[in-house]
Amino acid sequence: MLRPQIIIVGAGSTGAATAHDLALRGIDVTVIERGEVASGTTGRNHCLLHSGGRYCVTDQESAIECIEENLTLRKIMPDLLELNDGLFVALNEADLAFKERFLEGCAACHIAARDIPVKHALAMEPFLNPAVLAAVQIPDGVFEPFRFCLAFLATARLNGAIVRRYTEVTDFRCSGKSVTGVKIRDRVTGRSETLDADLVVNAAGPWAGEIAAKAGVTVPEVPTAGVMVTVDCRLNNMVLNRLNKPSDGDIVVPQRATSVIGTTSWTVENPDLIAIPPEHVERMITQGELLLPTVRKIPMRAKMAVARPLIARSGADAREVSRTFECFDHASAGVNGFVTIAGGKTTTARAMAERVSDIVCQKLGLTAACRTRDVPLTSYRLFYQ
Amino acid sequence: MENPFAEEPKPTAAWLWQVFTGIGLVILLGLHFIANHFIAKGGLRDFADVVAYLRNPVILVLEILFLLCVTSHALLGVRAILVDLGLSEQAEKRVSQALTLLGVLTVGYGLWVTWAVIR
Amino acid sequence: MKTLEVALQIFRYKPHESAHYDTFTVEVAETAHVIDAIDAVWAVHDRSLTFRRACHHSSCGSCALLINKVEKLPCITRVTKVWDGRTPVRLDPLRNFPIVSDLVVDVTAFFQRMSAANMEITRDAEPSLPLTVEDFAIAGVPPKAVQIPDNLSRFNRFENCIECGICMSACPTMAADEKFLGPAGLAAIYRARQKTAEPRTVAHLLGLADGEHGVWRCHSAFECTEACPQAVDPAGKIMALRRELTARRFKQFWKR
Amino acid sequence: MTALKYPKVQRAGRWFDVRRRRLGMWAYAVNRITGIGLVVYLYLHLAVLSLLSRGPETWDSFVSMARSPFYLSLDVILLAGILIHGLNGLRIALTGFDVGVRQQKMLFGVLMLGAAILLAVAALKIFGG
Numbered sequence: 005m006l007r008p009q010i011i012i013v014g015a016g017s018t019g020a021a022t023a024h025d026l027a028l029r030g031i032d033v034t035v036i037e038r039g040e041v042a043s044g045t046t047g048r049n050h051c052l053l054h055s056g057g058r059y060c061v062t063d064q065e066s067a068i069e070c071i072e073e074n075l076t077l078r079k080i081m082p083d084l085l086e087l088n089d090g091l092f093v094a095l096n097e098a099d100l101a102f103k104e105r106f107l108e109g110c111a112a113c114h115i116a117a118r119d120i121p122v123k124h125a126l127a128m129e130p131f132l133n134p135a136v137l138a139a140v141q142i143p144d145g146v147f148e149p150f151r152f153c154l155a156f157l158a159t160a161r162l163n164g165a166i167v168r169r170y171t172e173v174t175d176f177r178c179s180g181k182s183v184t185g186v187k188i189r190d191r192v193t194g195r196s197e198t199l200d201a202d203l204v205v206n207a208a209g210p211w212a213g214e215i216a217a218k219a220g221v222t223v224p225e226v227p228t229a230g231v232m233v234t235v236d237c238r239l240n241n242m243v244l245n246r247l248n249k250p251s252d253g254d255i256v257v258p259q260r261a262t263s264v265i266g267t268t269s270w271t272v273e274n275p276d277l278i279a280i281p282p283e284h285v286e287r288m289i290t291q292g293e294l295l296l297p298t299v300r301k302i303p304m305r306a307k308m309a310v311a312r313p314l315i316a317r318s319g320a321d322a323r324e325v326s327r328t329f330e331c332f333d334h335a336s337a338g339v340n341g342f343v344t345i346a347g348g349k350t351t352t353a354r355a356m357a358e359r360v361s362d363i364v365c366q367k368l369g370l371t372a373a374c375r376t377r378d379v380p381l382t383s384y385r386l387f388y389q
Numbered sequence: 390m391e392n393p394f395a396e397e398p399k400p401t402a403a404w405l406w407q408v409f410t411g412i413g414l415v416i417l418l419g420l421h422f423i424a425n426h427f428i429a430k431g432g433l434r435d436f437a438d439v440v441a442y443l444r445n446p447v448i449l450v451l452e453i454l455f456l457l458c459v460t461s462h463a464l465l466g467v468r469a470i471l472v473d474l475g476l477s478e479q480a481e482k483r484v485s486q487a488l489t490l491l492g493v494l495t496v497g498y499g500l501w502v503t504w505a506v507i508r
Numbered sequence: 509m510k511t512l513e514v515a516l517q518i519f520r521y522k523p524h525e526s527a528h529y530d531t532f533t534v535e536v537a538e539t540a541h542v543i544d545a546i547d548a549v550w551a552v553h554d555r556s557l558t559f560r561r562a563c564h565h566s567s568c569g570s571c572a573l574l575i576n577k578v579e580k581l582p583c584i585t586r587v588t589k590v591w592d593g594r595t596p597v598r599l600d601p602l603r604n605f606p607i608v609s610d611l612v613v614d615v616t617a618f619f620q621r622m623s624a625a626n627m628e629i630t631r632d633a634e635p636s637l638p639l640t641v642e643d644f645a646i647a648g649v650p651p652k653a654v655q656i657p658d659n660l661s662r663f664n665r666f667e668n669c670i671e672c673g674i675c676m677s678a679c680p681t682m683a684a685d686e687k688f689l690g691p692a693g694l695a696a697i698y699r700a701r702q703k704t705a706e707p708r709t710v711a712h713l714l715g716l717a718d719g720e721h722g723v724w725r726c727h728s729a730f731e732c733t734e735a736c737p738q739a740v741d742p743a744g745k746i747m748a749l750r751r752e753l754t755a756r757r758f759k760q761f762w763k764r
Numbered sequence: 765m766t767a768l769k770y771p772k773v774q775r776a777g778r779w780f781d782v783r784r785r786r787l788g789m790w791a792y793a794v795n796r797i798t799g800i801g802l803v804v805y806l807y808l809h810l811a812v813l814s815l816l817s818r819g820p821e822t823w824d825s826f827v828s829m830a831r832s833p834f835y836l837s838l839d840v841i842l843l844a845g846i847l848i849h850g851l852n853g854l855r856i857a858l859t860g861f862d863v864g865v866r867q868q869k870m871l872f873g874v875l876m877l878g879a880a881i882l883l884a885v886a887a888l889k890i891f892g893g
Contacts, residue, residue: 088664306566392623394624399719404860473684475684502816606767680779
């Protein structure tokens, strides 16, 4: 029998990690990406390596996923993480009251949390609001999403995967009720062709619905945009969070010589072109100021908005929607050979890849096991060589 | 793919020589210029003057040093410009050989002129 | 939201057609950055346009290009800074790289150089906050003495170099000499060398830079340092390497 | 995939192209131009010195010709080249040993100012006798 051919649509964190997972299992994969690696949602990421602390009260399922993956990523890409921990700080009585629940949540999700003296926190974070009332240290970190994807893809390529950038999926080739191939157009050469596929994995993030529609199925996804603002000076060593339920502008992630404040949240129609509402930018500064009062004095370096692929659950608003991921086997909707992996976050990309790869193997009757928990990734720089 | 930049190249002292001869020139050319064009009456020496000047052994040594410095500095500069054109390794080697030969000829010619004057 | 109309004159090249410029007019927010305008061209006018981008906040380094003939990161360059209201803003791919398609260049040779030194992207040898006067100068903030108590661990941090290739595009030496290690490559060797005291590694790293096409090829134009969006100061690193190499050479000379 | 590469000749001429570039680039270009000029002069000078081997008459008639104002103004141009190249060379040497790297633009300015002053003094001397 010929080796099965898998096509992955999208080279964001999910697509990249899935390519790595399948390649490691010895399966032939081709990744189709319409732009540069990570040019969609993953690229415009907040760069937060979640410890799960952010969700340990409101969404423990996500929180547990986060801490597990956090520890795994430390093993497989140690060089690509900035590991300075994170602080959850209380700025008012309501925050202070939340502390007990937060510590309980962390304990329930096995997230190492330390309630540290305020003096200690201010010594580590000299720009932190001096009015801080309490601080809890948790194992957050910072990654860099572009290189995160490059490392997965570079390793996948060493294991035989093919990555085609600047190539978009125009349609599917179906035989009966099965997807048997993908019609693509190379945006560099202008040529169109059809690639054979035994199975197609749709990892197109907020564009997953658009891709699925070409195969005649739907994905219950809500593209939800968020604004992030970067200031021209690094004001924090560690990730700074407001000690409360997630809300707008309650987190400042350091990134190289800058600090990134985020985020807001609203539903968008067209994830290709998101106008950044000026009032959202202002809100980031006002909120960021609460954590780091110096923020307003610093020139803004950049601002960005991107749609996150959140999975809809009826009746929930954007903040309440679970940040976990889901895998849809469209066989249930009558289309074979086509699965969609949606939702989630970059921190959990490896776990998402494991889940979807298990499903792929099961559908193809293969028995190869996932090895991505233990295999260290190669240098991201090899992707371009 | 083989990474051509991951291998240690052959060390070179060309830049350092360029700098040292350059520093030498600042001093020697200064002396040469002042002695030949500012102190000398009318900015240039007549023949008898040149002969007398070069027969002074200190001056002779300085002028020969100057000749060596200026030739190597000039030809190292020419070489830098040529190497900057992105030559092949083979061509780089040939440029070096040709310029070394030119340098030897230049210095030889300079010494010959000096000898012709002071003999 | 206040908007403005901006005209972009974009370099176009595909392997099957000759290079030319296309001009587009798009509407963007008054506060938009150039990357938002390029994004709008792609989303509204021409889906065949190819360009590189990922993070939109100067940490991935993929979007670097020439704006009005000067190397810039479009993600941190405001449209109003480069658009005079009349002459279209001209966008070209980086110089000194092979052009793959439109604004996309082939960065293989760049990453080969970065791999040579194998510089880690995290650094831990120094405090992470902007503690030096220079760091503050970048941000336009007056320096403030910040003391990190000894009993607290020092923090690590990603290197400032985002591997955008701007220095390689701005370097006049790089233009002609394809074998030149280039500003970023040499700066990477310097950073890697700073992190180790192990004599054999040090000798190897310095050896990498010591060739005809290494540190000695630089002609002190300082264009790399001027163009670098991350204040990496590659030229300064090249000079520091030269000093160390010179000192080493003298030491070896006297030992003989 | 065929990538577009600019011809080598066009790329090799980049050191000459100072448009939209900054002071360091100008310094580099000026250094090269004066350098090439000085190499040409060096060989002219050496050729002229061969007159010395032909005896006093040949040389002295050349010297009297070279004392004309036209030749003297050529001397001033030569001196300008030497001063610019030499003093800029000092900047390259100093920064190359990691001295004054951050101040390289100011260094260039000061050195070029020095060159201008020296040139003015020398020109007065040359024409004033």
